[in-house]
Amino acid sequence: MEPHYNESRQLTFHGEGAKLFGIYIVNILLTLVTLGLYYPWAKAAMLKYLYEESELEGSRFTFHGTGKEMFIGFIKAIGIFLGIYCILLLAILSKNVTIMSLGLLVFYGALLVLIPIAIHGALRYRTSRSSWRGIHFGYRGDRKEFVNMFIVGSLISIFTLGIYSFWFIIELRKYIFKNLRFGSLTFSYEGDGKAFFWLNVKGYFLSLITLGIYSFWYFKDLFAYYVDNIRMYQGEQQLVFRSTATAGGYFRLIAGNLLIILLTLGLGTPWAIVRAIRFVFSNMIIDGPLDVNAISQTEEDYTDATGEDLADMIDIGLV
Amino acid sequence: MRNFSVRYHDGRLSVAHDAMLTLMPDHWLIHYVDPSEELLSVRWEIAPIVTDESFTGLFIFRYGDFPQQTIECRETELPVALKERYPEKVFFRKKVTGIFRQSNATIIGLAVLLIALLAAAYWFLLPVAAEAVAATIPRSVEAKLGDAMYGSMITGYEVDEEMTTRANAFVKAIDFKTAYPIRITVVKEDDVNAFALPGGNIIVFDKIVTSMKTKEEFAALLAHEVAHVHYRHSLRNIFRNLGGLLFISLLLNDINGIVTVLADNSNMLANLTYSRALETEADQKAMAVLQSDGISLKGFVDLFNLLKGAHGDAGSLKLLSTHPLTEERLDLAKAKAREQVGIKDQSELQRRWEEIVIAGKK
Numbered sequence: 001m002e003p004h005y006n007e008s009r010q011l012t013f014h015g016e017g018a019k020l021f022g023i024y025i026v027n028i029l030l031t032l033v034t035l036g037l038y039y040p041w042a043k044a045a046m047l048k049y050l051y052e053e054s055e056l057e058g059s060r061f062t063f064h065g066t067g068k069e070m071f072i073g074f075i076k077a078i079g080i081f082l083g084i085y086c087i088l089l090l091a092i093l094s095k096n097v098t099i100m101s102l103g104l105l106v107f108y109g110a111l112l113v114l115i116p117i118a119i120h121g122a123l124r125y126r127t128s129r130s131s132w133r134g135i136h137f138g139y140r141g142d143r144k145e146f147v148n149m150f151i152v153g154s155l156i157s158i159f160t161l162g163i164y165s166f167w168f169i170i171e172l173r174k175y176i177f178k179n180l181r182f183g184s185l186t187f188s189y190e191g192d193g194k195a196f197f198w199l200n201v202k203g204y205f206l207s208l209i210t211l212g213i214y215s216f217w218y219f220k221d222l223f224a225y226y227v228d229n230i231r232m233y234q235g236e237q238q239l240v241f242r243s244t245a246t247a248g249g250y251f252r253l254i255a256g257n258l259l260i261i262l263l264t265l266g267l268g269t270p271w272a273i274v275r276a277i278r279f280v281f282s283n284m285i286i287d288g289p290l291d292v293n294a295i296s297q298t299e300e301d302y303t304d305a306t307g308e309d310l311a312d313m314i315d316i317g318l319v
Numbered sequence: 320m321r322n323f324s325v326r327y328h329d330g331r332l333s334v335a336h337d338a339m340l341t342l343m344p345d346h347w348l349i350h351y352v353d354p355s356e357e358l359l360s361v362r363w364e365i366a367p368i369v370t371d372e373s374f375t376g377l378f379i380f381r382y383g384d385f386p387q388q389t390i391e392c393r394e395t396e397l398p399v400a401l402k403e404r405y406p407e408k409v410f411f412r413k414k415v416t417g418i419f420r421q422s423n424a425t426i427i428g429l430a431v432l433l434i435a436l437l438a439a440a441y442w443f444l445l446p447v448a449a450e451a452v453a454a455t456i457p458r459s460v461e462a463k464l465g466d467a468m469y470g471s472m473i474t475g476y477e478v479d480e481e482m483t484t485r486a487n488a489f490v491k492a493i494d495f496k497t498a499y500p501i502r503i504t505v506v507k508e509d510d511v512n513a514f515a516l517p518g519g520n521i522i523v524f525d526k527i528v529t530s531m532k533t534k535e536e537f538a539a540l541l542a543h544e545v546a547h548v549h550y551r552h553s554l555r556n557i558f559r560n561l562g563g564l565l566f567i568s569l570l571l572n573d574i575n576g577i578v579t580v581l582a583d584n585s586n587m588l589a590n591l592t593y594s595r596a597l598e599t600e601a602d603q604k605a606m607a608v609l610q611s612d613g614i615s616l617k618g619f620v621d622l623f624n625l626l627k628g629a630h631g632d633a634g635s636l637k638l639l640s641t642h643p644l645t646e647e648r649l650d651l652a653k654a655k656a657r658e659q660v661g662i663k664d665q666s667e668l669q670r671r672w673e674e675i676v677i678a679g680k681k
């Protein structure tokens with residue numbers, strides 16, 4: 001029998017495409033004029049706006065990272081990437097097969113290490129800079145442990161031709177949620193590699209057979225598998241996340257956003273972002289008893305933003 | 320004294336206290352009733368108060384060491400009151416980013432400005448930048464690129480070996496005054512066309528050769544194509560066009576597009592239309608070359624007339640679509656031919672031309 005909860009909560013998003021567009025346009029202009037150097041400030045402005053328009057229990061979220069903090073990380077990230085690309089380029093220019101394969105090995109090896117470092121750093125920075133009612137989020141994962149786990153998981157995934165990657169993804173989610181904090185609230189992820197694997201197999205083949213039509217149900221299932229397995233704990237109390245997304249809803253979101261972006265040659269992106277966030281927030285319900293006045297501050301201060309920008313360069317999206 | 324209603328967070332617990340903010344002369348006083356109905360007040364000194372950059376109508380202030388206390392206020396009169404009360408402290412810095420808090424008209428204006436900037440960059444800045452990049456490409460890379468294009472194109476044609484050999488012998492008899500190694504390939508194609516690839520390869524359709532009456536016409540055509548090679552017109556054209564693609568690909572975040580285009584479209588890239596300025600430059604160089612070699616410039620006049628005439632009846636004439644023929648070009652050729660002095664004996668060139676003609680009749 002399904003547990004019955006009398007208490008349900010939802011995040012609400014008050015953002016408007018037109019307002020976000022204002023920020024977006026200024027960001028693009030300044031980023032162009034400064035040859036890209038404005039990017040960290042642009043990103044900070046977007047995040048601040050999106051957080052401020054997100055509401056829970058009558059209070060807005062805040063992002064208090066600054067462009068300056070992220071700029072330092074941005075420069076470091078560029079330096080690291082220039083470094084490893086230089087190695088690759090020099091190896092290729094050497095025209096020596098041994099040096100070339102060695103260069104490639106170093107390049108992919110560096111990427112394999114950099115990706116988890118970037119995810120870790122981005123999680124640390126982003127959570128430490130996010131708060132609600134003055135209570136900070138936090139991420140307590142251990143970098144070394146995470147990097148080891150990531151490298152081992154990636155290698156097994158490669159050797160099993162990708163099959164293990166489904167178990168790997170679930171492992172990563174479990175680790176991240178286990179170490180996520182919102183003040184005194186803790187989290188966990190209850191997904192299971194096998195179930196996730198079969199969900200993907202089913203979704204993939206049905207999408208193939210139905211010429212892609214099933215893919216909207218597939219995406220809906222993936223979203224639901226992510227959301228439904230999130231748990232949040234306040235002391236002994238457990239709260240459960242629940243997805244209400246439908247395939248039709250997914251179709252409207254994807255088709256609408258594609259049209260918006262294509263017809264405006266990308267200028268409509270802010271409206272697409274707003275629609276996507278609305279979709280996620282309105283389809284995610286948190287069930288269970290929560291004392292919203294009793295979350296206490298537990299996390300410490302943290303200011304290194306390198307991961308945030310590294311993650312951007314490898315194109316890793318974080319919510 | 321002015322009071323503002325605010326929400327106060329003490330930084331230790333997630334309680335949102337509905338509080339009153341009173342602006343005292345040298346500090347802020349925040350008073351609220353806590354859940355146990357006790358009246359509490361907090362004092363904030365002015366100097367350490369930090370204003371959060373905000374993008375909505377919400378004003379957020381932070382105070383103290385971590386974990387910081389915060390207050391949030393929605394009252395629009397607050398900034399003015401703060402300015403009056405504490406003229407020596409700046410709470411709200413004017414920032415460039417403040418623009419978007421302006422009217423819709425400003426935002427639309429900015430959007431239009433952005434589109435105009437992008438368009439200007441695309442039409443004016445990009446070609447210049449692409450050509451500048453093309454100019455820095457070393458000759459060895461240019462040769463490689465040209466060879467790759469030649470290799471992928473030539474498979475689509477049937478090469479006339481005999482005419483090719485003869486045409487290359489013809490080329491040897493003229494000093495084109497360029498460091499590029501000029502190699503001609505004559506292909507069997509029922510169209511009047513010729514084009515130059517980066518690095519020195521020139522592909523000539525046999526129909527244009529068999530339509531010619533004199534060696535001077537062929538020399539004029541080759542000199543013109545060689546001038547395109549010499550000034551890297553073809554390379555610059557390719558970069559100009561790929562530049563636009565690169566730009567659009569960047570906008571749409573699609574890098575694969577460029578690679579695909581490079582691989583699949585060498586034929587199209589070699590047949591790009593030259594601008595009038597490039598045509599004139601090529602004509603001038605070509606005429607100077609023939610002039611100093613003592614070859615009659617009447618070849619240009621005849622070549623242009625041939626193209627004009629063929630255009631009338633044949634209809635499909637690719638050469639004119641890539642090398643636009645204008646009255647000015649024809650007039651220039653006529654004038655130069657009239658002024659020309661010092662035409663030398665060209666019996667060796669004539670002999671080689673006749674061999675081409677014979678090969679063309681086979």
Ligand SMILES: [Zn+2]
Nearest residue numbers: 593598601642
């Ligand atoms: Zn031309």
